[in-house]
Amino acid sequence: MHAYYFDNLPTDQRLPHITDPARPVSPETLAKLGVLSWVVPVPPDAASPSNSQGISEEEDCEVNRVAKEREYKNRDVINVSREGMVAVFGIFGVGVGFFDVRETPTDAWIRIAVAPGDLLVLPAGIHHRFTLDTKNQIRALRLFKDEPKWIPHARSGATDTNVHRVGYLRDVGAGIVPAVGVSA
Template sequence: MAVLNIPAEKRQIRDTAEIKAYLAALGLGYEQWEPAQPLPESATAEAVLAAYAADIERLKAEGSYVTADVIDIKPDTPNLDAMLDRFNKEHWHDEDEVRFTLAGHGQFYIHPPEGPVVGVEVGPGDLLVVPRGTHHWFDLLADRRIRAIRLFQDTAGWTPHYTGTQAEVKVAALLAGAA
């Protein structure tokens, strides 16, 4: 279940309906999904996509997504830190970033044009849709693990466009000061 963090306000939201409403006001989508059948964590990507086929097909129709895959990041993933360096700096994309978390945890930071940066901590069952053009960044949490279904509007995948604002550095300093 997601947790919404608003560091500048020292506020946290845990209620699912409140999280969904807050994110919707920012233009983001949030849902919680259950598999059509229970899946072991070791399930193949094909089995995962089959188990969530109805939800995936619905999203494809709603958002013009053309493909879906499964990404599996673990603490022992080769070149993990270099991979994270692509995600953990503020950027935006030409297409939506759609992630459904199957296992592990991550934190999406959303930097709206107006208002404070918002952290969305996702875990198993959480679907987050970050619309194209939205300034954001992502980092793993302490378990350094995430397995997720990704949906794409372009078969070439997404390309990050970095903002260079260093918003992620400012938020990290704010969080460090609160610790």
């Protein structure tokens, strides 16, 4: 995983969008926003699924450890391509993509490049978006506190008063790493 400030240039979103000069973002800065990450070793032949989730037993043990520790009860595997998006969000096997999260209080976009083996937690209430890279495909494992579901919410006055957003802003403002759940 590699995080940095997004350059905001109006070019193809699938490009890296690294500022010049580059402005990296540390794991500590991400943690203050409630964004947590782990690296789960992915074997070189991970493109061929080894179980129903497409991950090896070793990977599954680490994912299970994180899921138990953070109380995620459900999961699903999605294939995302340019044609459609079927996010914790773990990249296993194939693909690279970018999660962009809004830094609070600056409102700057932070881009997080994710690749096979990256396991990322986005707290409920954080403004975020996902973009594929130019290869246009990724297979990902998502973890959920409850039933697997993902409902997109366009940023608006209504989203700013959403219970998860309000709780997130309260927790970040108090210096608490949000643990409400995953915005996936």
